[in-house]
Amino acid sequence: MTMTRRAFxxxxxxxxxxxGLPLAGQSAASPLVKPPRLRPGDTVxxxxxATAAFETEPIEIxxxxxxxxxxxxxxxxxxxxxxxxxxxxxxERASDLNACFRDxxxxxxxxxxxxxxxxxxxLLDYDAIRANPKILLGYSDVTGILLGIHAQTGLVTLHGxxxxxxxxxxxxxxxxxxxxxxxxxxPSTIDPEMTVQTEDRTxxxxxxxxxxxxxxxxxxxxxxxMGSDYVPDFRDSILFLEDVDExxxxxxxxxxxxxxxxxxxxxxxxxxxxxxxxxxxxxxxSLTLEQVLAEHIGTLGVPAWRGSMIGHIDRxxxxxxxxxxxxxADAGTIRMLESAVV
Numbered sequence: 001m002t003m004t005r006r007a008f009x010x011x012x013x014x015x016x017x018x019x020g021l022p023l024a025g026q027s028a029a030s031p032l033v034k035p036p037r038l039r040p041g042d043t044v045x046x047x048x049x050a051t052a053a054f055e056t057e058p059i060e061i062x063x064x065x066x067x068x069x070x071x072x073x074x075x076x077x078x079x080x081x082x083x084x085x086x087x088x089x090x091x092e093r094a095s096d097l098n099a100c101f102r103d104x105x106x107x108x109x110x111x112x113x114x115x116x117x118x119x120x121x122x123l124l125d126y127d128a129i130r131a132n133p134k135i136l137l138g139y140s141d142v143t144g145i146l147l148g149i150h151a152q153t154g155l156v157t158l159h160g161x162x163x164x165x166x167x168x169x170x171x172x173x174x175x176x177x178x179x180x181x182x183x184x185x186x187p188s189t190i191d192p193e194m195t196v197q198t199e200d201r202t203x204x205x206x207x208x209x210x211x212x213x214x215x216x217x218x219x220x221x222x223x224x225x226m227g228s229d230y231v232p233d234f235r236d237s238i239l240f241l242e243d244v245d246e247x248x249x250x251x252x253x254x255x256x257x258x259x260x261x262x263x264x265x266x267x268x269x270x271x272x273x274x275x276x277x278x279x280x281x282x283x284x285x286s287l288t289l290e291q292v293l294a295e296h297i298g299t300l301g302v303p304a305w306r307g308s309m310i311g312h313i314d315r316x317x318x319x320x321x322x323x324x325x326x327x328x329a330d331a332g333t334i335r336m337l338e339s340a341v342v
Contacts, residue, residue, distance in 0.1 A: 026263075029213075029233045030154030032322055035107075035133045037341035038177045040070035042107040045100035047076040048087040050141045051114025065164040066110070069173065074106060086116045094123035097145075101129045108176070110162060111138035111145060118144035118221065121230050126152045135176055135341070137162075140244070140312065143217030148230030150215075150322050156340050159217050159240075159310070160318035167315035175318045179339040184317045186309050186332060201307055202332030205293055208303035210269030211326045211337065214319060216240035223254045226261055235266040238327055238334075240319060242273035242311030247281045248289050255296040264296065269303045269327045271334060273310030303329035 044066045046059070053059065063073045076096035081088030097120065100109045111117070121144065130153040137158045138146065146157040158176065163169035174180040186200040215237040216222065222241070225231055243251065258264050272293060280286035287295075290306075297304045305327075309317050320340035327334050 026151075026231045026233045030150075030152070032156065033130065033133050033154040034156050034340065034342045035135045037179050038069075038071070038108055038135065041072065043072040043074050043105050044108045044110055045074050045076060045096075045103065045106040046079060046110050046112070047093075047096045047100060048079045048112045048114075049093045049097055049120050049145060050087065050112060050116040051085055052082045052087045053080055053112070061164060062110070062162050065162055065169070066108075069163055069169060069177075071108065074100075074103075076100065085114075087112075087114075090116075090119050090123060094120040098123075098125045098128060101125070101132050101134065104132075106134065108135045108137060111136065111142045113138060113140035113142050115141055117141045118148075118224055118230075120145065121148045121225070121228070124149065124152075129153050129155060137172070137176075137318075139242075139316070140218050141221060143221035144225050144230065146217060146321050147215070147222065147232055148225065148228075151230050151232040154322070156320050156322040158318050158340065159321055161316045165315060168318070171316075171318040175320060175336075175340050179341045181336045181339065183336070184308070184319070184334040186307065200309065203290075203306050204329050204332070205270070205272075205298050205304040205306060206300070206302060207330050208269075209326060209328050210238065210303045211324065212236050212238040212268035214238050214240060214323055214325045214334070215321060216271075217242070217321070219243045219251065219254050220246065223257050226257060232322075234263045236268045237266075238269045238271060238325055239263070239267045240271040240273065240308070240310060240334075242275065243278060244276040244312035246275065246278050248278060248287055248292055249281060251275060251278060251289060252287065252292045252296075255292065259296060264300060267300070267302060269329070270297050270300070271304070271308045271310070271327055272297070272306035273308045274313050276312040303327060305329040305332050308332060308334065 078088040078092040324337040
């Protein structure tokens with residue numbers, strides 16, 4: 001009996017999974033590398049791998065936020081450079097990031113978002129990063145760098161915001177300073193004017209608990225690097241996603257891409273953060289985000305929930321990419337099973 005091309009390709013994919021091999025477009029998992037924990041007096045390198053910065057007040061606020069944690073601040077050489085909508089040319093932005101990893105006086109690197117970070121992935125010095133592990137913090141557009149560096153070096157990276165509010169500062173302190181095995185759970189505060197909780201709620205998609213390495217970030221940026229060497233091995237992982245300013249059909253399209261790439265069928269669990277300003281389009285008969293997640297995620301048979309405090313919101317968790325965690329989809333919690341730092 002002759003085998004069709006489609007059947008052959010399918011059989012190869014099944015054989016790869018059975019043999020424990022990464023799917024096409026995913027890098028084999030590197031040995032886990034953990035950065036040293038932060039201590040008061042350490043230095044933060046502020047870099048801008050993406051969109052040009054135009055005003056100085058945001059950097060003043062950012063500096064003061066890190067100083068409030070007892071840290072010093074060092075600004076990247078090209079932070080205020082300009083090339084079109086970028087903070088300098090690709091080589092300049094990459095050089096700031098490489099310089100921070102090579103600089104022994106820097107212990108934490110905070111990367112600003114926008115657009116353009118993924119353009120730097122071929123220009124990063126992964127040998128230097130591997131030889132000088134340190135904390136890399138950021139989210140949104142920085143997802144591409146967080147995942148790419150983890151895929152290439154095994155370095156645990158931190159998906160999270162600058163510590164400019166008490167919530168973010170507390171989680172960064174617990175994860176990066178104290179090395180605590182944090183359980184991340186949304187606040188259960190009830191507004192005095194309400195009889196039930198209406199904010200920061202979670203919603204179970206599929207009940208249950210699961211364990212795996214925490215991998216993910218911004219959905220748009222994850223799909224932007226699909227098929228490259230900068231995608232980690234998602235098998236048996238806990239996939240977490242968030243996004244902003246995307247219509248529901250675009251979320252549907254990107255989740256379809258993850259499905260077709262074989263990622264969704266290999267994960268052990270799923271946590272969806274917030275999709276800020278992700279409303280159905282004005283066209284006839286749009287699906288809701290809840291329906292899209294039910295169709296793509298609810299059919300996987302793995303524990304899953306939505307509403308975790310991850311994304312473009314005022315208060316966010318600091319999530320360690322690459323660390324082993326346990327999720328509880330009924331309680332909406334992420335429990336770290338190992339420290340993100342040494």
